[in-house]
Amino acid sequence: MPEYKAPLRDMRFVLNEVFDAGSMWESLAGLQGAVDMETAEAILEECGKIASQVLAPINRDGDENSSTWENGEVTAAPGFKDAYQTYVEAGLNGLGGNPDFGGMGMPKTLVAQVEEMVQGSNMAFGLAPMLTAGACLSLNAHGSQELKEKYLPNMYSGVWSGAMDLTEPHAGTDLGIIRTKAEPNADGSYDITGTKIFITWGEHDMAENIIHLVLAKLPDAPAGPKGISLFLVPKFLVNEDGSLGERNAASCGSIEHKMGIKGSATCVMNYDGAKGWLVGEENKGLACMFTMMNYERLGVGIQGLGVAENSYQNAVAYARDRIQSRAPTGAVAKDKAADPIIVHPDVRRMLMTMRAFNEAGRAFSTYVGAWLDTSKYSDNADQAKHAEQMVALLTPVAKAFMTDVALESAIAGQQIFGGHGFIREWGQEQHVRDLRITQIYEGTNGIQALDLMGRKIVGTNGSLYKVFEQDVNDFVASQAGNEAAAEFIEPLKAAMENLSDLTQWVIDQAQSNPNEIGAASVEYLHVFGYAAYAYMWAKMAVVALPKQDDSFYKAKVETARFYVKRLLPRYIGLSATVKGGSESLYGLDDEMFETA
Known part of the structure; x- marks a missing residue:
C-alpha cells in the first residue's frame, strides 16, 4: 500500500535556512504580527498529520471508486466528505484568506508548503480547497463590499466551496470567443445562460453551497477578450440573513471520465438563466x-x-526492499540471494534525478511565493513593483517547468518498480496519470512557454529577464570569496551566461521572423528552468556546506553535486535546439501531414 510522509524537515530547511522566512515576514508591513515561526510550525505539523493520516489513505480508493453523478447530483468519492470536514475544521481552508472576512492571512511562502502536502497526499481532493482559494482571491480583490461580506466568511471556513468556470466546449485558451451570456435585471442581478466544461468540483456534496465565478458576456459587450465580464453564481441563492434559499438555475449535466485525478468531479455546468452578480467592472x-x-x-x-515527492518516497522504499542481481562491485547483501536494487547505477540515477528535481522545486516554489508575498504585502512601492515583475516572469516557469520535470520524476518512480509500477495496487501508475493533467490545465505548458517567450521576454525586449538576471548575479557576487561553493557557483554562472545569450538571440531573431518565438518557446522555458534550479541548488549548497557532519546537510550537498553534473548540462542541447530555428517546422505543407 503506497504511503506518504510530509517532508517537514526539508520544508523547515527551505523556509528557515535558505529563505529566512521569519525575517522576511517581519519586514513586510502587511504581514507584521500576522505570522511567526511558532505559528508556522504548528500549521505545518497539523497539515502534515492530516496529509499522511487522513488524505493519503483515501487517495487510491478515490481513484478506484471515483465521484459519481446521478440526476444532476454529484456524490464525492468514498471518504472525501469526512476528510473535507477534518480539513476545514483544522482551519486550513482559509489559510491565505483576508482576515477581515475570516481568513488567516498567512503568507504564500507558508501556504505553498501546505499546498504541497495536500496535493502530494491526494491531488484529487486537494483540488477542492485549491479552487475555493482561487475563487476567494478574485472575489476579495474585485468583489463589492456587499459580496465579500456575504460570501467570503463561509468560503474561508469551508462551509461553502468555490469553483472557477472559464472553459466552454469551443473555447479553451481563447476565452474571447465564449458564448455564455449575462442579461441584466432591474434589481442589479444578471441572468446567466450557457454551458461550461472542465469545471473542477463544480458540483459535489462536501460543502453546503458552491460559489461559481463564471465568465460571460453582456448583450452589448465588445467582441473578443475585452468583452468578458465575471459573475458570482451560487448553487443555492443566499437570503438576506445569510441562510440558504432556493436552488439556482445552475446544474451539473455530467461529469467527465478522465485519465487521472478520478476522485475529483470534473463537471459540465449548465446555466439556464441562473441568478448571478457582477464581480468587478x-x-x-x-x-x-x-x-x-x-x-x-x-x-x-x-x-x-x-505528487512527484509521493512517487519518490515510495520508489525509495521499494528500491531498498526489492532484491535483484548483484551490485557491479560485488555482493552487498551477502546474506540474501541478491542485492536490493538501490545499489544499481541506473536505479540510483533515477532516484537522484527525482530527489534533485523535487528539492529544487520545493525551493523554487518558495522563492516564487516570496515574490508573491512581497508584491502583496510590501508598503514600498518600488519593492512591490520589482516583486510584481519577478512574479510575472517566473509564473510560467513555475507552472510549466515544475510539472514537466515532475512527470519525468513520476515516470522514473514507476520505472523503478518495474512490472509492479504498471500494476494499480502499487500506486505508481496513478501518480503518472494524475500528474499528466498538470501539464494541460490552467493554461497548457505550451501556452506557458509562449507567454514567457512572447510576452515576458520578446514583448519587453528582455527587460523582465534582466530583473531575474540581476537577482542571480547579486547572489553570485555575494559568494565571490566562498571557495567551497565554487563547484556550484561556477556552473550557475555558465548556465546564466548561456541563458542571457539565448534570450538575446531569440529577441534578435524574432524581429525578422515572428515564428521564432513559438519555435523557441518550450525549449527556452526549459533552459530557463534548469538555470533557475541551479540557482536554487547553489543557494541550498551554500547553507549546507558548513554543516556536513549532519547527514541531512551532507545529502543536500551530494544532491546538489548530482544536479550540476548530471542534470544541469541538459541546457546545452536545449539551447542548440532553440538555435536550430523555426524553418524546419514549416518544411511540410499542411496536406503533407497526412500519412494515408
Whole structure:
C-alpha cells in the first residue's frame, strides 16, 4: 500500500535556512504580527498529520471508486466528505484568506508548503480547497463590499466551496470567443445562460453551497477578450440573513471520465438563466480572473511537485526492499540471494534525478511565493513593483517547468518498480496519470512557454529577464570569496551566461521572423528552468556546506553535486535546439501531414 510522509524537515530547511522566512515576514508591513515561526510550525505539523493520516489513505480508493453523478447530483468519492470536514475544521481552508472576512492571512511562502502536502497526499481532493482559494482571491480583490461580506466568511471556513468556470466546449485558451451570456435585471442581478466544461468540483456534496465565478458576456459587450465580464453564481441563492434559499438555475449535466485525478468531479455546468452578480467592472472579467492566475499557476506547479515527492518516497522504499542481481562491485547483501536494487547505477540515477528535481522545486516554489508575498504585502512601492515583475516572469516557469520535470520524476518512480509500477495496487501508475493533467490545465505548458517567450521576454525586449538576471548575479557576487561553493557557483554562472545569450538571440531573431518565438518557446522555458534550479541548488549548497557532519546537510550537498553534473548540462542541447530555428517546422505543407 503506497504511503506518504510530509517532508517537514526539508520544508523547515527551505523556509528557515535558505529563505529566512521569519525575517522576511517581519519586514513586510502587511504581514507584521500576522505570522511567526511558532505559528508556522504548528500549521505545518497539523497539515502534515492530516496529509499522511487522513488524505493519503483515501487517495487510491478515490481513484478506484471515483465521484459519481446521478440526476444532476454529484456524490464525492468514498471518504472525501469526512476528510473535507477534518480539513476545514483544522482551519486550513482559509489559510491565505483576508482576515477581515475570516481568513488567516498567512503568507504564500507558508501556504505553498501546505499546498504541497495536500496535493502530494491526494491531488484529487486537494483540488477542492485549491479552487475555493482561487475563487476567494478574485472575489476579495474585485468583489463589492456587499459580496465579500456575504460570501467570503463561509468560503474561508469551508462551509461553502468555490469553483472557477472559464472553459466552454469551443473555447479553451481563447476565452474571447465564449458564448455564455449575462442579461441584466432591474434589481442589479444578471441572468446567466450557457454551458461550461472542465469545471473542477463544480458540483459535489462536501460543502453546503458552491460559489461559481463564471465568465460571460453582456448583450452589448465588445467582441473578443475585452468583452468578458465575471459573475458570482451560487448553487443555492443566499437570503438576506445569510441562510440558504432556493436552488439556482445552475446544474451539473455530467461529469467527465478522465485519465487521472478520478476522485475529483470534473463537471459540465449548465446555466439556464441562473441568478448571478457582477464581480468587478463590466467587460473587465479577464483582469479579475488573472488576479488569481499567478497563485493558481504556481499552485499547479506545486501539485506536480507534491505528487512527484509521493512517487519518490515510495520508489525509495521499494528500491531498498526489492532484491535483484548483484551490485557491479560485488555482493552487498551477502546474506540474501541478491542485492536490493538501490545499489544499481541506473536505479540510483533515477532516484537522484527525482530527489534533485523535487528539492529544487520545493525551493523554487518558495522563492516564487516570496515574490508573491512581497508584491502583496510590501508598503514600498518600488519593492512591490520589482516583486510584481519577478512574479510575472517566473509564473510560467513555475507552472510549466515544475510539472514537466515532475512527470519525468513520476515516470522514473514507476520505472523503478518495474512490472509492479504498471500494476494499480502499487500506486505508481496513478501518480503518472494524475500528474499528466498538470501539464494541460490552467493554461497548457505550451501556452506557458509562449507567454514567457512572447510576452515576458520578446514583448519587453528582455527587460523582465534582466530583473531575474540581476537577482542571480547579486547572489553570485555575494559568494565571490566562498571557495567551497565554487563547484556550484561556477556552473550557475555558465548556465546564466548561456541563458542571457539565448534570450538575446531569440529577441534578435524574432524581429525578422515572428515564428521564432513559438519555435523557441518550450525549449527556452526549459533552459530557463534548469538555470533557475541551479540557482536554487547553489543557494541550498551554500547553507549546507558548513554543516556536513549532519547527514541531512551532507545529502543536500551530494544532491546538489548530482544536479550540476548530471542534470544541469541538459541546457546545452536545449539551447542548440532553440538555435536550430523555426524553418524546419514549416518544411511540410499542411496536406503533407497526412500519412494515408
